[in-house]
Amino acid sequence: MLETILFAFFALTAIFCALGVVFHKNPVHCALLLVGVLLSLSGLFILLSAQFIAALQVIVYAGAIMVLFLFVLMLLNFRQDPDVLTPGAAKGFGFLFGLLVMVELLWTALSPNGGEGGGLPAAPPLPADFGSPAAIGKILYTTWLFPFEITSILLLVAVVGAVVLAKRKFA
Amino acid sequence: MNSVMPPLVAYQILAAILFTIGVVGVLVRRSALIIFMSIELMLNAVNLSFVAFSRQHGSMDGHIFVFFVMAVAAAEVAIGLAILVAIFRKKETANVDDVHLLKG
Amino acid sequence: MDLALIIESAVKVLVVLGFTCVSVILIVWMERKVLGHMQDRIGPERVGPFGILQTVADGIKLFMKEDLVPKQADKVLFFVAPGLSIVTALVAMSVIPWGDSVELFGRTIMLHVTDVNVAVLFLLGTTSMGVYGIVLGGWSSNSKYPLLGGLRSSAQMISYELAQGIAIVPIIMLTGTLSLAEIGRAQAKMWFVIPQFFGFVIYIICAVAETNRAPFDLAEAESELVAGFHTEFSSMKFALYFLSEYANMMVVSGVAITCFLGAWNGPVLPGPVWFLLKLGFFIFCYIWLRATFPRLRYDQLMSLGWKVLLPASLLNMAVTAVVLVMKG
Numbered sequence: 001m002l003e004t005i006l007f008a009f010f011a012l013t014a015i016f017c018a019l020g021v022v023f024h025k026n027p028v029h030c031a032l033l034l035v036g037v038l039l040s041l042s043g044l045f046i047l048l049s050a051q052f053i054a055a056l057q058v059i060v061y062a063g064a065i066m067v068l069f070l071f072v073l074m075l076l077n078f079r080q081d082p083d084v085l086t087p088g089a090a091k092g093f094g095f096l097f098g099l100l101v102m103v104e105l106l107w108t109a110l111s112p113n114g115g116e117g118g119g120l121p122a123a124p125p126l127p128a129d130f131g132s133p134a135a136i137g138k139i140l141y142t143t144w145l146f147p148f149e150i151t152s153i154l155l156l157v158a159v160v161g162a163v164v165l166a167k168r169k170f171a
Numbered sequence: 172m173n174s175v176m177p178p179l180v181a182y183q184i185l186a187a188i189l190f191t192i193g194v195v196g197v198l199v200r201r202s203a204l205i206i207f208m209s210i211e212l213m214l215n216a217v218n219l220s221f222v223a224f225s226r227q228h229g230s231m232d233g234h235i236f237v238f239f240v241m242a243v244a245a246a247e248v249a250i251g252l253a254i255l256v257a258i259f260r261k262k263e264t265a266n267v268d269d270v271h272l273l274k275g
Numbered sequence: 276m277d278l279a280l281i282i283e284s285a286v287k288v289l290v291v292l293g294f295t296c297v298s299v300i301l302i303v304w305m306e307r308k309v310l311g312h313m314q315d316r317i318g319p320e321r322v323g324p325f326g327i328l329q330t331v332a333d334g335i336k337l338f339m340k341e342d343l344v345p346k347q348a349d350k351v352l353f354f355v356a357p358g359l360s361i362v363t364a365l366v367a368m369s370v371i372p373w374g375d376s377v378e379l380f381g382r383t384i385m386l387h388v389t390d391v392n393v394a395v396l397f398l399l400g401t402t403s404m405g406v407y408g409i410v411l412g413g414w415s416s417n418s419k420y421p422l423l424g425g426l427r428s429s430a431q432m433i434s435y436e437l438a439q440g441i442a443i444v445p446i447i448m449l450t451g452t453l454s455l456a457e458i459g460r461a462q463a464k465m466w467f468v469i470p471q472f473f474g475f476v477i478y479i480i481c482a483v484a485e486t487n488r489a490p491f492d493l494a495e496a497e498s499e500l501v502a503g504f505h506t507e508f509s510s511m512k513f514a515l516y517f518l519s520e521y522a523n524m525m526v527v528s529g530v531a532i533t534c535f536l537g538a539w540n541g542p543v544l545p546g547p548v549w550f551l552l553k554l555g556f557f558i559f560c561y562i563w564l565r566a567t568f569p570r571l572r573y574d575q576l577m578s579l580g581w582k583v584l585l586p587a588s589l590l591n592m593a594v595t596a597v598v599l600v601m602k603g
Contacts, residue, residue, distance in 0.1 A: 007177045011185050018189050021208055022196035028349070028414065034208050035407070037189070041215055044182070048226040053237050055396035057218075060241050063403025065211070065248050067410065067433060072252045073204065074414050074426060078265050085199050086268075094198030101194050105187035109180060124229040133393065133453060135231055136238070144235050151242045158246035165253035168260075 006047060014040035023085075027078050031069050038062040050131045182223035189216035203255055203265045207248070214244050279382065287388045288369070295368055298554075299521045303330040306562050313566040340510040345417055348507070352415035357508060357515035360408030364522035367401040370394040371529035372456045374539045374546030386539075386547065387456055394455040395447060398530060399440050402485065405523065406432050409487075412516065413504035424503030427573060428487055428494040434577060438584040439481035442474045445595035446534045455530075459538030466537035471595070475535045477588050482527035484580065486520060489565035493573050528557035 017036035024030045038061050045054035085091050129135045140148055189212060196209025218237045225233025259265055304319070304327055311318025319326030344353055374386035391397045406429045413425015447453055449470070450461045458467075468475045484491040494503045505516045532538060532553045539546030571579065 004177050007181065011181075014185065015188060015192070018192040018212055021205070021212060022192055022200065026349075027202065027204055028352070030205055030208055032352075032411075034211065037212060038215065041219055044185075044219060045222055048182070048222050050222045050226070050234055050237075051391075051393050052396070053218075053222060053234050055393050055400055056238065056241060058400035059396065059403050060245060061211075061215070063400065063406065064433065065245055067403075067406055067429065068248060068252060069204070069208070070410055070414075071426065071430070072256060074410070074422065076256065076259050076265075078202070078204065078259075086201050091199055094195060097198060098191050098195035102187060102191035105190060106184065109183035109187055126226075126229050130229070130231065131234065133396075134451075136234055139231055140235060140238070147239055151239055155242060155246050158249045162249040162253040165250070166256045 003047060007044065010040040010043040010047070013037075014044070027073055028070070031066060031073060034069075035062050035066050038066065048131075049126065052131060052133045052136050179223055179227045183220060186216045186220040186223070189213075189219070201266050201268055203258075203267050206267065207251055207255075211244065211248070214240060283382070283384055284388070287384075291368055291388050292365065295365060295522055295525060296518075298525065299518050300330045300334075301327075302521050302524070302558055303333075303517075305558065306565075309559065309562045310566050313563070334514065337510055337514045342510040342512070343507070345507050347417045349415040349417065352411050353508075353512075356408050356412035356415055357505075357512040357519070358408075359411065360405060360519035361515045361522065363401045363405040363408065364519045364526055367398055367405075367526045368522070368529070370397055370455055371526065371533060372459050372538060373529075373550045375456075375460065385456065390454060390456050393453045395443055395453045398455075398526075399436070402432075402436055402439075405519075408516075408519065409504050412508065416504070416507035418507055421504050421506045424494045424506070428504055431487070431491065431494065431573075431576060431580070432485055434580040435481045435484040435584070438477060438580060438588045439485060441585070441588040441592055442478040442481060443530075443534055444592050445471055445474050448592075448595055448599055455533050455538075459533050459540070462537040463540050466535065466540070468535045468537075471535060471591075473587070473591050474595075475531070477584055477591065478531055478535065481580075481584060482531060483561065483564060484576070486523045486527060488520075488524065488561060490568035490570050491576055493570055493576065524558065524561055525554065528554055528561075531557065 014037050017033040017040065020033040021030045021037065024033065038057060042054045042057040042062070045051075045057060086094065127135070193209045193211075193213035193216060196212065197206050200206055200209065218240055221233040221236050221240075225231060255265065258270060262269065264270075307329065308318040308326065319329035322328045322332045344350060369388035370391055372385075372387035376383050376385045378384075409432070410425050410429040413421045413423075413428070416422070416425075446458060446467055449467060450458050452458065452461075483489075487494065505513055508516060532550065536553055537549075539550045541549035541552075544552075
């Protein structure tokens with residue numbers, strides 16, 4: 001019962017903040033509404049017993065990536081767009097395509113066999129340390145070691161690339 | 172407490188709605204930063220879907236996927252914002268319709 | 276969800292909130308007195324015995340002041356930003372254990388508001404969210420000094436968060452748990468400051484930089500950027516920023532005590548008394564640092580964080596890992 005209430009609260013917050021991100025005028029407000037989405041998703045992750053991922057979502061996504069967004073916004077002082085949405089027919093095509101995507105996703109999610117929507121077997125009993133950092137560490141460094149190492153190289157490339165791209169060239 | 176309560180379908184529908192809002196954001200807004208934020212919204216919707224499935228199957232592989240998605244998203248945001256900063260310095264605009272020098 | 280649990284949690288929340296608010300008042304008084312004596316003057320002495328009610332007088336003054344909002348300021352963010360700062364600081368106090376457990380009314384009551392099993396990550400998360408209070412305060416004031424001060428403060432906080440988190444990792448390796456209560460219990464025999472002395476030093480430096488205190492307070496020092504990000508805030512909003520700085524000081528001191536200085540463990544006195552004594556000692560050291568060291572320039576500050584402390588904490592973590600593996 002409590003879980004359903006919490007789910008409803010977090011889900012509605014996420015949806016309203018997401019709509020705000022897409023349709024709001026002021027870009028700083030959009031960034032803060034996106035932080036709201038991230039925090040609601042973190043709450044949903046805790047409901048799904050994913051404590052480590054929930055904590056990472058707050059620390060990495062809401063606490064670092066969005067702060068980076070805000071820094072760029074504030075330092076570059078973006079003017080607000082005069083019209084928020086793409087003018088003309090492109091707007092209509094955008095909404096139509098979005099509608100198609102939603103219909104397709106809901107079809108898959110709600111179909112009985114294809115999307116594992118309705119006829120799921122009961123969830124197996126969870127191990128005691130499900131979602132804990134120890135369990136993640138165990139499989140991250142054994143089964144998923146190679147993607148882990150590749151990701152570290154990827155992050156190094158990103159850091160070097162960001163510095164090179166954003167550097168001012170002193171003539 | 173074995174069954175996912177509320178049921179898994181609810182999480183998938185929520186992920187679908189968030190993903191769609193992100194898609195609409197990318198297609199309909201003109202400011203490059205907002206398009207970026209909509210991409211992040213899409214990535215987060217996918218993360219939610221992964222974690223919900225992981226809970227349903229009792230396997231932690233979904234969590235690992237989310238971990239990697241977060242790392243890649245961080246890298247992508249850093250590079251994307253660097254590109255944006257470079258373009259903004261040149262052209263003083265963040266409007267994607269104005270960056271059309273390679274067109275036609 | 277039984278009633279006894281709800282009552283117990285409510286009482287603990289009230290106790291922690293009350294304690295934090297009262298001790299912030301005392302810390303402000305202590306700072307002015309101690310700073311005064313270190314600078315060869317007396318400090319407040321008129322309002323109440325030894326000037327102890329000075330902070331209350333300041334609070335009444337701040338309450339009565341006019342609450343200005345700059346004309347072009349972003350009204351919503353201007354209103355929300357100080358609240359964000361104080362909320363993250365107070366929420367972080369909820370996982371810090373001030374004792375082991377106590378037997379009351381037939382129940383074993385653990386002396387921390389909640390026992391999150393990823394408490395260290397929770398603390399890192401709330402510190403990350405605390406950056407928003409500062410950056411939004413600077414931005415919403417719509418004025419150049421607060422904006423620069425806010426951006427500088429938040430860049431400083433983010434840089435030192437990394438080294439701070441990595442300095443705690445060897446403690447997690449030593450105890451095998453992320454829960455602060457467990458880390459406290461694991462130090463019953465030996466405080467972790469002895470094997471992890473370098474980690475302790477790195478953590479202390481990062482903690483002082485995180486809370487924007489001297490010698491790392493360039494972004495809000497009066498002689499530098501007017502008052503940094505809280506220039507345009509007056510009355511209760513300024514009071515909230517002021518209080519959140521001291522609450523943050525208490526939080527990072529609490530974490531340092533729990534992870535390195537043996538939490539509540541000590542020979543004769545009960546746990547919470549030891550915790551209070553250690554906390555008082557830490558706050559005294561904070562004030563001592565402020566009275567002694569000159570301010571670091573901003574580029575010196577950033578290069579200290581990235582070029583010295585981050586490699587040092589990584590090295591500390593690597594050496595701890597190697598030693599732990601060799602010991603089997």
